[in-house]
Amino acid sequence: MDVTEGGVTVEVPEESGGGEGAASGVFFNPTQELNRDVTVAALAAYREREPRAESYLDAMAASGIRGARAAANGWDATLADLDADAVELARENLARNTLDGEVVERDANSLLHDHDRVFDVVDIDPFGSPIPFADAAFANARNLVCVTATDTAPLCGAHFESGVRKYSAVPRNTEYHAEMGLRVLLSALARTAARYDVGVTPILSHVSDHYVRTYLDLSHRATDANEAVEELGYVYHCQQCLHREHEYGLLADAPETCAHCGGPQVLTAGPLWLGPAHDREFVAAVHEQIPDDAGSAKRARKLLRTIEGELHEPTHFDQHRVYKQLSEPAIGMDEFLAQLRDAGLAATRTHFGGTTFKTDGTLADVEDAIA
Ligand SMILES: C[S@@+](CC[C@H](N)C(=O)[O-])C[C@H]1O[C@@H](n2cnc3c(N)ncnc32)[C@H](O)[C@@H]1O
Ligand SMILES: [Zn+2]
Structure with a gap:
């Protein structure tokens, strides 16, 4: 089956997993088009931010669609996969689009640790958790590490022990579970990078269609790694009401009782x-780079506009849950946000859901504002 994305036409396996030839056993997920459209736009925006960045490693290439799209956008692309059929297919897909780029049958970790190679941008898009590749990526990438994680159940606390094991953090299955997953992932990635004296700055992050995606700008200075570690801390979440608070630092000191109820x-x-999970200016620049004919253009632009406006608060509320707790009917989002702002609170929508919002106020402040 042929798929065209971003001006590149590649052969991919049938969705059902049927078909014949090399393509049949190779992974392809059509619903990740948004992820790939945003990736290509983020790479273009990143080149403006860091003009020296030229090389891009698609460390888990599968059909090669992501690496081919990067190559079509001027990146010096290397596509790697452990699977021989994937490598053959990725090679064919680059050739049929007359794109330059190297395709290698290599384990991503061994390739990243290869001292003969340096990659400015490293893209980690594995099955499930990216943690097995995080050390090699941060120890060796020069400028930017892009990470997809599809193991959202461990990340958000639904599979608690697995989350603790993989991410060395305690996740909690709250009503803001998608953001919990993102911030558990960012914490683990920041701590991994810090081990190599690398500081990370998340410049774009989103949770869409049951995966987490983040773009981390790197600084190879120990003081910046210290600053990244200083962005870590704890959220204390009341199970009885929706109150939560957060505290920076690596030592938790939870309140014994909820300050609200x-x-x-x-x-x-x-x-x-x-800390911030995005850089507002960078997100605006990525938005500018989404072409009109991108398959997910409308959705990608809406996503990026919403993220651009999001407050840098570490958790969000769901308006419907707030009203439910008050035993009152929910109201329209615009009217709701206007009420919070009229009360002097900062309040924005979030990309985590149509009825979600972030505010600099506490639950008590929100309740007062809508009373
Ligand atoms: C989720 S798919 C990648 C999808 C692709 N990036 C895309 O956008 O369509 C994961 C790929 O990682 C490959 N893989 C698994 N372990 C690997 C490893 N240690 N090194 C390199 N590739 C690996 C698998 O063979 C598979 O093709
Ligand atoms: Zn409470």
Whole structure:
């Protein structure tokens, strides 16, 4: 089956997994088109931010669609995969688009540790957790590491032990579970990078269609690694009401009772990344780079506009949950946000859901504002 994305036409396996030839056993997920459209736009925006960045490693290439699209956009692309059929298909797909680029049958970790090669941008897009590749990526990438994680159940606390094992953090399954997953991932990535004296700055992050995607700008200075570690901390979450608070630092000191309802069931989550998960200017630049004919253009632009406007608060609320707790009917989002702002709170939508919002106020402030 042929698929055209971003001006590149590649052969991919049938969705059903049927078909014959090399393509049949190779992974391809059509629903990740948004992820790939945003990737190509982010790479273009990143080149403006860091003009020296030229080389791009698609470390888990599968059909090669992502690496081919990067190559079509002027990147010096290397496509790697452990699977021989994937490598053959990726090679054919570059050739049929007359694109330059190297395709190698290599384990991503061994390739990243290869001292003969340096990659400015490294893209990690594995099955499930990216953690087995994080050390090699941060120890060796020069400028930017892009990461997809599809193991959202461990990340957000739904599979608690697995999350603790993989991410060395305590995740909690709260109503802001998607953001919990993102911040558990960012925490683990920041701590991994810090081991190599590398500081990370998340410049774009999103949770879409059951995966987490983040773009981390690197600084190879120990002081910047210290600053990244300083963005870590804990969220204390009341299980009885929707109150939560956060505290920076690597030592947790949870309140014994909830400051809002007085209840004793305060759960601690962390260490989480509490700092910004995006850079507003970069997100705006990525938005500019989404072409009109991108398959996901409308959705990608809406996603990026929403992220651009998001406050840098580490958790979000769901308006419907707030009203449910008050036993009152929910109202329209625009009207709701206007009420919070009229009360002097900062308040924005979030990309985590149509009825979600971020605010600099506490739950009590929100309740007062809508009373
Ligand atoms: C989710 S797919 C990649 C999808 C692709 N990036 C895309 O956008 O369509 C994961 C790929 O990683 C490959 N893989 C698994 N372990 C690997 C390793 N250690 N090194 C390199 N590739 C690996 C698999 O063979 C598979 O093709
Ligand atoms: Zn409470």
